[in-house]
Amino acid sequence: MAEKLRLKIITPEKLVFDGEVEELVAPGQMGEFGVLPGHVPFLSVLFPGRLRFKTEESEENTLIIHGGLADVKDDTVSILTDQSENPEEVDVAVARKDAEAFQKELDELQDAEVSEREELDKKLRIARARTGE
Amino acid sequence: MPSLKQITTKIKSVRSTRRIMGAMKLIAAVRLQKAQAALMAYRPYSDAYRDVVLNVAALSESEDHPLLRVPEEKTNLHVLFFTSDRGLCGSFNSALIRNMQRYAEEQNKVFGDIKLSFVGRRGRDYFSKSGVATGKYYTGVNEKNSRKFSEELAAALTEEFRVGESDEIVLAYNYFVSAISQRMTFERLLPLSAQEADEGGQESSSDYIFEPEKERIIGSILPKYVQVRIERAMNESLTSEHAARMTAMENATSNADEVIGKLTLLFNKTRQAIITTELMDIVNGTEAQRKGGNE
Numbered sequence: 001m002a003e004k005l006r007l008k009i010i011t012p013e014k015l016v017f018d019g020e021v022e023e024l025v026a027p028g029q030m031g032e033f034g035v036l037p038g039h040v041p042f043l044s045v046l047f048p049g050r051l052r053f054k055t056e057e058s059e060e061n062t063l064i065i066h067g068g069l070a071d072v073k074d075d076t077v078s079i080l081t082d083q084s085e086n087p088e089e090v091d092v093a094v095a096r097k098d099a100e101a102f103q104k105e106l107d108e109l110q111d112a113e114v115s116e117r118e119e120l121d122k123k124l125r126i127a128r129a130r131t132g133e
Numbered sequence: 134m135p136s137l138k139q140i141t142t143k144i145k146s147v148r149s150t151r152r153i154m155g156a157m158k159l160i161a162a163v164r165l166q167k168a169q170a171a172l173m174a175y176r177p178y179s180d181a182y183r184d185v186v187l188n189v190a191a192l193s194e195s196e197d198h199p200l201l202r203v204p205e206e207k208t209n210l211h212v213l214f215f216t217s218d219r220g221l222c223g224s225f226n227s228a229l230i231r232n233m234q235r236y237a238e239e240q241n242k243v244f245g246d247i248k249l250s251f252v253g254r255r256g257r258d259y260f261s262k263s264g265v266a267t268g269k270y271y272t273g274v275n276e277k278n279s280r281k282f283s284e285e286l287a288a289a290l291t292e293e294f295r296v297g298e299s300d301e302i303v304l305a306y307n308y309f310v311s312a313i314s315q316r317m318t319f320e321r322l323l324p325l326s327a328q329e330a331d332e333g334g335q336e337s338s339s340d341y342i343f344e345p346e347k348e349r350i351i352g353s354i355l356p357k358y359v360q361v362r363i364e365r366a367m368n369e370s371l372t373s374e375h376a377a378r379m380t381a382m383e384n385a386t387s388n389a390d391e392v393i394g395k396l397t398l399l400f401n402k403t404r405q406a407i408i409t410t411e412l413m414d415i416v417n418g419t420e421a422q423r424k425g426g427n428e
Contacts, residue, residue, distance in 0.1 A: 010181055014174045030344045043189065044344040045353055069354065071185045078181050 005037050006076045007053060009063065009084060016063070016084050024053035024077065026070050027129075035072055042072040048125040050087070051079065062087050064129050067122060085130070095130035102127055137407070140400045144393060151389035157221065158382035165312065165375035168276055172309060172368045179365040186358040189351060190325040192341055197348055200291065200355045203324050204300035210244040211268065211299040212237070213286070213322075213363070215306035215370035216256035218272055222374055223381030225307070225315075226255040232317045233305055237265065248299070252282070252367065279367040287360035294323045306366040307373035313380060315373040322362055325355075 007024060009017040025034045027049030035042075048067045055061060068081030102124035109117060135143075195203045214233055216226050233256070237247055250268035251257040257270050269289065274282050293299050301321065308318040343350050 008181070010178045012175055012178045013171075015177055028344055033344075041341040042344070043185065043341065043350060045350055069182075069185060071181075071188075073188075078185070080178060080181055080185070 003037055004075070005035060005039075007079070008077070009051070009065070009079045009081070011081055011084055013083075019055065021053045021055050021077075024051065026051050026079070027065075028070070035077055037075055039072050039075070041074075042070075044070045046070055046079070046081070048122060049129045051084075064090065064126075066126055087130075090130045092131055095127050099124060099127035099131055135399075135403070137400065137403055140396060140403065144396045144400065147389055147392050147396065151386055151393070154382050154385040154389060158379055158386060161375050161379035161382060165372065165379055168368070168372040168375050169309070169312075171276060172372045175365060175368055179361050182354075182358060182361045186354055187325065188341075189347070189354070193347060193351060195324075198351045198355060199295045200323060200359075201325060201351070202294075202297075204297070207243055207300050208245045209248065209299045210240055210246070210301050210303065211248045211250065211290070211293065212303045212305050212319075213250045213252065213290070213366075214256045214260075215304070215366055216251070216253035217370075217374040218254045218274075220255070221381065222378035223384070225374060225377035225381075226259075229305075229307060229317060230256060230259050233260075236305065236319060244301070252286075252370070274367055274371070276368070276371060279364055279371070283360050283364035283367055286363050287356065290322070290363075291356055291359050299323075304362065304366045306370040307377075309369050309372040309376065312376045315376060318369075320362070320366070322359060 004020040004022065005024065007017060007019060007021045008015070023034060023036050025032055026044070027047045028044040029047055030044070032049075033044065046065065046068050048065065051063045051065050053061050064085040064087055065079065065081040066083040066085075068079060071078045071080070102120060106117070106120050106124060109120065190201060193201055195201045212233075214229075216229050220226070233249075237249075240247055247265065248268045249256075249260055249265055251260070251270045252272075252274055254272050257267065257272075261267055269286075271282055271286070290299075290302055294302060302323045304318075304320045304322050306318060306320075307315040310316055
């Protein structure tokens with residue numbers, strides 16, 4: 001069993017991260033899940049949220065990802081996401097305001113179509129992930 | 134022999150053409166750089182997406198999702214053909230069209246009906262004349278709007294495949310190898326067959342875990358896959374176009390330099406010839422006078 005995981009975080013714009021990690025926690029659609037070396041092959045759809053991983057240099061790294069996919073195979077984890085952000089670069093006050101606005105909109109949404117509801121739900125989750133709460 | 138005036142006019146016109154070519158080359162070089170950077174960033178994403186989808190497809194049955202349907206009969210082939218909107222890019226479009234024609238002839242032996250859709254004006258202009266059944270047509274695609282266009286196209290093509298209007302969908306585009314080399318590629322977009330997944334070297338272990346269940350995952354990633362591959366093809370084609378234009382303009386500029394050199398030589402020769410003739414006239418004149426005076 002290998003001792004390290006290889007993590008790749010890929011967006012359409014760039015390869016955000018490619019390196020070895022000891023463990024990671026990702027926001028899966030069925031709840032957060034952790035991956036350690038030696039994990040069985042696994043494919044999950046991700047919600048927008050925070051991805052945390054531990055590397056040799058630093059105990060705790062966090063990235064905000066805007067949904068996507070996680071593919072775990074042969075100790076390699078590929079995260080495919082539309083966009084990723086560094087939490088330190090986020091304006092929390094703006095994000096909080098956004099989250100409140102989306103929440104309100106979602107509450108008032110009565111008989112909208114499923115796709116519209118999902119779209120709004122995604123926006124809300126992104127905003128919440130950005131606030132870090 | 135042309136007059137000096139004629140030669141100067143010619144040189145001037147070649148010079149101004151050369152300037153335009155030079156400017157176009159610079160523009161193409163800048164656009165190539167940008168497009169290439171975007172493409173190189175997009176490739177890992179789209180390739181990784183493809184790997185994931187092929188892997189899932191290999192572990193699925195064709196009944197799991199309409200996009201995994203394997204048509205029993207191959208009747209309708211739909212080819213999405215990527216060319217450029219504008220010319221002045223060397224043999225970029227003509228080479229694409231030639232290959233496309235050959236491909237269509239080959240596929241005609243298998244499929245009863247071939248439909249062509251176009252991204253880019255050049256391809257459509259050619260094939261609308263030659264009478265091949267033509268489908269949709271998109272123009273004005275560039276690096277900024279390629280996502281929007283690919284979403285629209287993906288929705289249309291997915292629907293077409295779902296209802297069974299097409300049995301196979303193929304992307305035909307120039308794959309960007311380097312600034313001086315592009316390769317025409319025919320990529321089958323749908324159906325996703327298990328055979329192709331095997332070629333990708335995926336082990337079909339049955340202990341793969343899916344979250345949420347496999348059917349839901351397939352439903353959410355397959356339509357996105359179609360969009361990602363179309364956007365990738367657009368980016369490949371655009372980058373190739375800029376590269377082809379840059380090379381063509383580079384050649385045109387050096388050709389113009391050569392022509393200017395030849396014309397300048399001709400100008401100098403002609404001028405020298407005129408001077409010589411005039412000198413001869415004067416010398417002959419004085420000679421004749423002196424001879425006359427001596428007698």
